Amino acid sequence: MIGDIETLCKLANIKLNLMKTDPKRFFVRAFMAGAYLGLAAILSYTLGALLSDHNVVGKIAVAGSFGIGLVAIVYLGAELFTGNCFVTIMPVLRGDIKLREIIPMWVVCYIGNMIGIALICFLFIKSGAQETIMQPYLKGVMESKLNFDIIDLLIKGILCNFIVCVAAYSGVKIKDETARLIVIMILVMTFVLPGFEHCIANGGIFTMGITQLGSAIDWTMLPLHMLISTLGNIIGGSVLLAVPIYIMFRTPQTKK
Secondary structure: OOOHHHHHHHHHHHHHHHHHHOHHHHHHHHHHHHHHHHHHHHHHHHHHHHOOOOHHHHHHHHHHHHHHHHHHHHHHOOOOHHHHHHHOOHHHHHOOOOHHHHHHHHHHHHHHHHHHHHHHHHHHHHOOOOHHHHHHHHHHHHHHHOOOOHHHHHHHHHHHHHHHHHHHHHHHHOOOHHHHHHHHHHHHHHHHOOOOOOHHHHHHHHHHHHHHHHHHOOOOOHHHHHHHHHHHHHHHHHHHHHHHHHHHHOOOOOOO
16 A cells, blocks of 8 residues: 555655646646635625625624635645645655755746736726725725734734645545535634634735735735745645655655
8 A cells, every 4th residue: 555655755856747748737727726725715805895794703704704715726636836836745754855945846836826816806896896895995904914024924924825735735635525525624714713814825915915905005014925925835835734744654665
């Protein structure tokens, strides 16, 4: 039976080989992952705006619906940067490749995700759908997100991608389709409900805010927010989850 490390390394090598042999196809897969998350952002933030007068119910609706994005990525096949931080670090931990060899793949995946989610979220706002309720809702979200402490934001990023990668890992391990869907949805809800920070999702959310609100918001802290949340996501997937998983399941054959 193939062990967990071998399975994850095999998946990582498929991704790395695709990036090397057909970067255009890899980029499109990354773009579509962002687009799928964009659909989830439209659903969850529209629900949040519609239920903004019901604070608790609104937050639960936002969190409970956002998981559809990761479900689409897992079931339809796409490349999500945050998930790849976990999967593709495994051959690095095993000593098969160097960290520098996966960085170009991460960069292309990150850019593809951002373009995909930004485009979908931009088109949503430009469509004018639910504009009267989205504008005040997004204003509150933007002001809350851009008022942050760096350490708090970093920890929120770490915890977010730890949970996202547990969901991705569950998608690999669980074979029953119904069970896999339920687990992924619940785990995504686990990071959205407390307000943890997912860098790719934030790319779409901030696109909504910039498109809808323009100069009504001070965007000075936006680049720093994206940088810190991205760094936190990398640590959460590549260190906080990947290293313990590697230590738990490595064998004499996988340890180098």
